[in-house]
Amino acid sequence: MPELPEVESARAVIAGGALGRRIAAVDDSDRYVCRPHAPGEIAQALVGAKLTEAHRRGKSMWVESVGAGRSRRSGPTLGLHLGMSGKIVIVDPDGDETDGGDYWQRGRPPGDFRFQRFGLTFADGGKMLLIDPRRLGRVRLDPPVERLGPDAAAITAGEFRAALGRGTAPVKARLLDQTALAGIGNLLADQILWQARIRPSRRVNELSRPDLDRLHRTTRAAVAAAIKGGGVHTLRIVEQRRPGGHCPRDGAELRRGTVGGRTTFWCPAEQN
DNA sequence: TATAGTGTTATCGG
DNA sequence: ACCGATAACACTAT
Numbered sequence: 001m002p003e004l005p006e007v008e009s010a011r012a013v014i015a016g017g018a019l020g021r022r023i024a025a026v027d028d029s030d031r032y033v034c035r036p037h038a039p040g041e042i043a044q045a046l047v048g049a050k051l052t053e054a055h056r057r058g059k060s061m062w063v064e065s066v067g068a069g070r071s072r073r074s075g076p077t078l079g080l081h082l083g084m085s086g087k088i089v090i091v092d093p094d095g096d097e098t099d100g101g102d103y104w105q106r107g108r109p110p111g112d113f114r115f116q117r118f119g120l121t122f123a124d125g126g127k128m129l130l131i132d133p134r135r136l137g138r139v140r141l142d143p144p145v146e147r148l149g150p151d152a153a154a155i156t157a158g159e160f161r162a163a164l165g166r167g168t169a170p171v172k173a174r175l176l177d178q179t180a181l182a183g184i185g186n187l188l189a190d191q192i193l194w195q196a197r198i199r200p201s202r203r204v205n206e207l208s209r210p211d212l213d214r215l216h217r218t219t220r221a222a223v224a225a226a227i228k229g230g231g232v233h234t235l236r237i238v239e240q241r242r243p244g245g246h247c248p249r250d251g252a253e254l255r256r257g258t259v260g261g262r263t264t265f266w267c268p269a270e271q272n
Numbered sequence: 273t274a275t276a277g278t279g280t281t282a283t284c285g286g
Numbered sequence: 287a288c289c290g291a292t293a294a295c296a297c298t299a300t
Binding site for chain 1: 288289290291292293295296297298
Protein backbone atom coordinates (compact mmCIF):
# COMPACT_ATOMS: atom_id res chain seq x y z
CA MET A 1 0.00 0.00 0.00
CA PRO A 2 1.12 3.41 -0.88
CA GLU A 3 3.84 5.42 0.77
CA LEU A 4 5.88 8.11 -0.96
CA PRO A 5 7.49 5.80 -3.56
CA GLU A 6 4.17 4.31 -4.67
CA VAL A 7 2.57 7.76 -4.83
CA GLU A 8 5.44 9.03 -6.97
CA SER A 9 4.80 6.11 -9.28
CA ALA A 10 1.10 7.03 -9.44
CA ARG A 11 2.00 10.65 -10.18
CA ALA A 12 4.15 9.53 -13.08
CA VAL A 13 1.25 7.46 -14.41
CA ILE A 14 -0.98 10.55 -14.36
CA ALA A 15 1.71 12.73 -15.93
CA GLY A 16 2.24 10.19 -18.68
CA GLY A 17 -1.37 9.41 -19.47
CA ALA A 18 -3.90 11.97 -18.29
CA LEU A 19 -2.57 15.39 -19.27
CA GLY A 20 -3.85 17.42 -22.19
CA ARG A 21 -6.99 15.33 -22.76
CA ARG A 22 -10.43 16.96 -22.66
CA ILE A 23 -12.51 15.73 -19.73
CA ALA A 24 -15.93 14.63 -20.97
CA ALA A 25 -17.41 13.08 -17.83
CA VAL A 26 -16.62 12.71 -14.13
CA ASP A 27 -17.77 10.02 -11.72
CA ASP A 28 -17.73 11.60 -8.26
CA SER A 29 -20.55 9.49 -6.89
CA ASP A 30 -18.66 8.02 -3.93
CA ARG A 31 -19.79 10.21 -1.06
CA TYR A 32 -17.08 9.10 1.34
CA VAL A 33 -14.07 9.37 -0.97
CA CYS A 34 -15.25 12.71 -2.41
CA ARG A 35 -16.22 14.28 0.90
CA PRO A 36 -16.84 17.07 1.72
CA HIS A 37 -18.03 17.90 -1.79
CA ALA A 38 -21.68 17.74 -2.78
CA PRO A 39 -22.62 15.20 -5.45
CA GLY A 40 -21.67 16.54 -8.88
CA GLU A 41 -19.57 19.38 -7.52
CA ILE A 42 -16.27 17.93 -8.72
CA ALA A 43 -17.87 16.94 -12.01
CA GLN A 44 -19.20 20.43 -12.62
CA ALA A 45 -15.77 21.92 -11.96
CA LEU A 46 -13.89 19.58 -14.30
CA VAL A 47 -16.07 18.72 -17.27
CA GLY A 48 -14.67 20.49 -20.31
CA ALA A 49 -11.29 21.14 -18.68
CA LYS A 50 -7.89 19.60 -19.42
CA LEU A 51 -5.35 18.49 -16.83
CA THR A 52 -2.02 20.25 -17.23
CA GLU A 53 0.45 19.26 -14.51
CA ALA A 54 0.67 16.48 -11.91
CA HIS A 55 2.38 17.32 -8.61
CA ARG A 56 3.24 15.42 -5.46
CA ARG A 57 4.32 16.27 -1.93
CA GLY A 58 4.67 13.38 0.46
CA LYS A 59 1.73 11.09 -0.18
CA SER A 60 -0.52 13.83 -1.56
CA MET A 61 -0.99 14.55 -5.25
CA TRP A 62 -2.67 17.45 -6.98
CA VAL A 63 -3.33 17.99 -10.65
CA GLU A 64 -3.75 21.44 -12.19
CA SER A 65 -6.22 22.13 -14.98
CA VAL A 66 -7.22 24.73 -17.51
CA GLY A 67 -10.86 25.50 -18.12
CA ALA A 68 -13.06 24.87 -21.10
CA GLY A 69 -12.90 26.80 -24.36
CA ARG A 70 -10.05 28.84 -25.76
CA SER A 71 -9.54 30.76 -22.54
CA ARG A 72 -6.27 30.27 -20.70
CA ARG A 73 -8.14 30.70 -17.46
CA SER A 74 -6.68 28.24 -14.99
CA GLY A 75 -9.17 25.71 -13.75
CA PRO A 76 -9.59 24.02 -10.39
CA THR A 77 -6.93 21.87 -8.77
CA LEU A 78 -7.83 18.22 -8.33
CA GLY A 79 -6.41 16.70 -5.14
CA LEU A 80 -5.82 12.95 -4.96
CA HIS A 81 -4.79 10.82 -1.99
CA LEU A 82 -4.47 7.05 -2.20
CA GLY A 83 -5.12 6.29 1.47
CA MET A 84 -4.33 2.70 2.45
CA SER A 85 -5.39 0.85 -0.68
CA GLY A 86 -5.76 3.33 -3.52
CA LYS A 87 -4.31 3.00 -7.00
CA ILE A 88 -4.46 5.16 -10.14
CA VAL A 89 -5.24 3.37 -13.38
CA ILE A 90 -5.22 4.86 -16.86
CA VAL A 91 -7.39 3.06 -19.39
CA ASP A 92 -6.69 3.83 -23.04
CA PRO A 93 -9.49 4.02 -25.63
CA ASP A 94 -8.45 0.54 -26.83
CA GLY A 95 -8.77 -0.88 -23.32
CA ASP A 96 -5.08 -1.08 -22.42
CA GLU A 97 -4.41 -0.36 -18.75
CA THR A 98 -1.48 1.39 -17.10
CA ASP A 99 -0.95 1.62 -13.35
CA GLY A 100 1.96 2.22 -11.03
CA GLY A 101 2.88 -1.42 -10.45
CA ASP A 102 1.63 -3.99 -8.01
CA TYR A 103 1.70 -3.25 -4.33
CA TRP A 104 -1.51 -5.07 -3.45
CA GLN A 105 -1.06 -8.50 -1.96
CA ARG A 106 -3.19 -9.95 -4.68
CA GLY A 107 -2.70 -8.08 -7.92
CA ARG A 108 -5.71 -6.46 -9.54
CA PRO A 109 -6.63 -8.45 -12.65
CA PRO A 110 -6.96 -6.29 -15.78
CA GLY A 111 -10.56 -5.30 -16.29
CA ASP A 112 -11.46 -5.58 -12.61
CA PHE A 113 -13.03 -2.22 -11.79
CA ARG A 114 -15.15 -3.40 -8.86
CA PHE A 115 -13.50 -0.94 -6.52
CA GLN A 116 -13.59 2.15 -8.69
CA ARG A 117 -14.30 5.14 -6.39
CA PHE A 118 -13.66 8.02 -8.78
CA GLY A 119 -13.19 8.38 -12.50
CA LEU A 120 -12.54 10.81 -15.32
CA THR A 121 -13.64 9.94 -18.83
CA PHE A 122 -11.81 11.79 -21.58
CA ALA A 123 -13.31 12.91 -24.87
CA ASP A 124 -11.20 10.30 -26.70
CA GLY A 125 -12.81 7.50 -24.66
CA GLY A 126 -9.88 6.95 -22.31
CA LYS A 127 -10.24 7.07 -18.54
CA MET A 128 -8.35 7.87 -15.38
CA LEU A 129 -9.65 5.88 -12.41
CA LEU A 130 -9.08 5.72 -8.67
CA ILE A 131 -9.38 2.08 -7.62
CA ASP A 132 -9.58 1.80 -3.83
CA PRO A 133 -11.09 -1.21 -2.03
CA ARG A 134 -11.01 0.32 1.45
CA ARG A 135 -12.25 3.75 0.40
CA LEU A 136 -9.80 5.58 2.67
CA GLY A 137 -8.46 7.47 -0.34
CA ARG A 138 -9.54 11.00 -0.96
CA VAL A 139 -10.53 13.12 -3.96
CA ARG A 140 -11.21 16.81 -3.51
CA LEU A 141 -10.87 20.18 -5.15
CA ASP A 142 -8.18 22.60 -3.97
CA PRO A 143 -6.63 20.31 -1.34
CA PRO A 144 -4.86 21.90 1.65
CA VAL A 145 -1.33 20.73 0.81
CA GLU A 146 0.27 23.69 2.58
CA ARG A 147 -0.14 21.86 5.87
CA LEU A 148 2.40 19.23 4.82
CA GLY A 149 6.02 19.33 5.89
CA PRO A 150 8.93 19.18 3.42
CA ASP A 151 8.88 16.23 1.03
CA ALA A 152 10.90 13.35 2.50
CA ALA A 153 12.60 12.66 -0.83
CA ALA A 154 14.09 16.15 -0.94
CA ILE A 155 14.29 17.37 2.66
CA THR A 156 17.53 19.16 3.60
CA ALA A 157 19.58 18.49 6.72
CA GLY A 158 18.48 21.80 8.21
CA GLU A 159 14.82 21.18 7.51
CA PHE A 160 15.17 17.70 8.96
CA ARG A 161 16.68 18.96 12.20
CA ALA A 162 13.88 21.52 12.47
CA ALA A 163 11.27 18.80 11.96
CA LEU A 164 12.74 16.38 14.50
CA GLY A 165 14.45 18.70 16.92
CA ARG A 166 11.54 19.70 19.14
CA GLY A 167 9.15 17.90 21.45
CA THR A 168 9.16 14.57 23.21
CA ALA A 169 7.48 12.20 20.75
CA PRO A 170 8.98 8.80 19.97
CA VAL A 171 11.14 9.29 16.90
CA LYS A 172 9.02 6.90 14.84
CA ALA A 173 5.85 8.86 15.65
CA ARG A 174 7.56 12.02 14.43
CA LEU A 175 8.73 10.39 11.20
CA LEU A 176 5.10 9.47 10.56
CA ASP A 177 3.86 13.02 11.25
CA GLN A 178 3.06 14.39 7.79
CA THR A 179 3.11 17.99 9.03
CA ALA A 180 6.74 17.54 10.17
CA LEU A 181 7.96 15.85 7.00
CA ALA A 182 5.77 14.39 4.29
CA GLY A 183 5.84 10.94 2.76
CA ILE A 184 7.04 8.48 5.41
CA GLY A 185 4.67 5.61 6.22
CA ASN A 186 4.86 2.74 8.64
CA LEU A 187 7.10 0.50 6.56
CA LEU A 188 9.55 3.20 5.48
CA ALA A 189 9.80 4.36 9.09
CA ASP A 190 10.83 0.89 10.26
CA GLN A 191 13.39 0.63 7.46
CA ILE A 192 14.87 4.08 8.15
CA LEU A 193 15.26 3.47 11.88
CA TRP A 194 16.74 0.02 11.34
CA GLN A 195 19.22 1.45 8.85
CA ALA A 196 20.17 4.25 11.26
CA ARG A 197 20.34 1.81 14.22
CA ILE A 198 17.92 3.86 16.30
CA ARG A 199 15.20 2.29 18.48
CA PRO A 200 11.75 3.49 17.29
CA SER A 201 10.63 4.44 20.80
CA ARG A 202 13.58 6.77 21.42
CA ARG A 203 12.31 10.30 22.21
CA VAL A 204 13.31 12.96 19.70
CA ASN A 205 14.73 15.20 22.44
CA GLU A 206 17.21 12.42 23.31
CA LEU A 207 18.76 12.40 19.84
CA SER A 208 22.13 14.07 19.39
CA ARG A 209 22.95 16.18 16.38
CA PRO A 210 25.03 13.34 14.87
CA ASP A 211 22.02 11.07 15.42
CA LEU A 212 19.77 13.53 13.60
CA ASP A 213 22.16 13.98 10.72
CA ARG A 214 22.61 10.23 10.34
CA LEU A 215 18.84 9.81 10.42
CA HIS A 216 18.49 12.48 7.73
CA ARG A 217 20.92 10.70 5.41
CA THR A 218 19.22 7.39 6.08
CA THR A 219 15.81 8.87 5.32
CA ARG A 220 16.94 10.22 1.96
CA ALA A 221 18.72 6.96 1.13
CA ALA A 222 15.79 4.69 2.02
CA VAL A 223 13.29 6.78 0.08
CA ALA A 224 15.57 6.84 -2.96
CA ALA A 225 16.17 3.09 -2.72
CA ALA A 226 12.44 2.37 -2.51
CA ILE A 227 11.69 4.56 -5.54
CA LYS A 228 14.48 2.89 -7.52
CA GLY A 229 13.54 -0.61 -6.39
CA GLY A 230 9.88 -0.21 -7.29
CA GLY A 231 8.24 0.29 -3.91
CA VAL A 232 8.59 -0.04 -0.15
CA HIS A 233 8.21 -3.82 -0.39
CA THR A 234 11.69 -4.05 -1.82
CA LEU A 235 13.31 -2.64 1.35
CA ARG A 236 15.32 -5.15 3.34
CA ILE A 237 13.62 -4.84 6.71
CA VAL A 238 10.18 -5.00 5.13
CA GLU A 239 10.86 -8.50 3.85
CA GLN A 240 11.54 -9.62 7.45
CA ARG A 241 8.59 -7.74 8.88
CA ARG A 242 6.57 -10.71 10.13
CA PRO A 243 6.47 -12.84 13.29
CA GLY A 244 9.78 -14.70 13.48
CA GLY A 245 11.56 -12.38 11.03
CA HIS A 246 15.28 -11.77 11.49
CA CYS A 247 17.63 -8.80 11.31
CA PRO A 248 19.37 -8.95 7.90
CA ARG A 249 22.61 -7.72 9.49
CA ASP A 250 23.09 -9.77 12.64
CA GLY A 251 20.42 -12.47 12.40
CA ALA A 252 18.76 -11.60 15.71
CA GLU A 253 15.02 -12.18 15.85
CA LEU A 254 13.16 -8.91 15.35
CA ARG A 255 11.01 -7.53 18.18
CA ARG A 256 7.42 -6.58 17.48
CA GLY A 257 5.55 -3.82 19.32
CA THR A 258 3.45 -0.69 18.94
CA VAL A 259 4.97 2.78 18.55
CA GLY A 260 3.00 5.85 17.58
CA GLY A 261 -0.07 3.65 17.34
CA ARG A 262 1.44 1.48 14.59
CA THR A 263 2.81 -2.04 14.45
CA THR A 264 6.59 -1.77 14.67
CA PHE A 265 9.49 -4.18 14.10
CA TRP A 266 13.07 -3.52 15.20
CA CYS A 267 16.32 -5.31 15.98
CA PRO A 268 16.75 -5.45 19.77
CA ALA A 269 20.50 -6.04 19.45
CA GLU A 270 21.40 -3.13 17.19
CA GLN A 271 18.77 -0.43 17.59
CA ASN A 272 19.28 1.62 20.75
C1' DT B 273 -16.12 -15.79 12.77
C1' DA B 274 -12.48 -12.70 14.59
C1' DT B 275 -8.55 -9.81 13.83
C1' DA B 276 -4.98 -6.92 11.78
C1' DG B 277 -3.92 -3.44 8.62
C1' DT B 278 1.51 0.00 4.32
C1' DG B 279 -3.20 6.39 6.17
C1' DT B 280 -5.48 10.42 8.05
C1' DT B 281 -7.93 13.14 11.41
C1' DA B 282 -11.09 14.55 15.20
C1' DT B 283 -11.00 14.39 19.92
C1' DC B 284 -9.32 13.65 24.49
C1' DG B 285 -6.12 14.34 28.34
C1' DG B 286 -1.89 16.00 30.40
C1' DA C 287 -1.85 26.68 23.72
C1' DC C 288 1.04 22.74 22.84
C1' DC C 289 1.96 17.96 22.46
C1' DG C 290 1.16 13.22 22.21
C1' DA C 291 -2.07 9.16 22.41
C1' DT C 292 -6.22 7.07 20.93
C1' DA C 293 -10.32 5.84 18.37
C1' DA C 294 -12.76 6.05 14.27
C1' DC C 295 -13.19 5.76 9.47
C1' DA C 296 -14.51 1.36 5.44
C1' DC C 297 -13.37 -2.75 3.81
C1' DT C 298 -10.51 -6.88 2.54
C1' DA C 299 -7.44 -10.66 3.43
C1' DT C 300 -6.08 -14.18 6.50
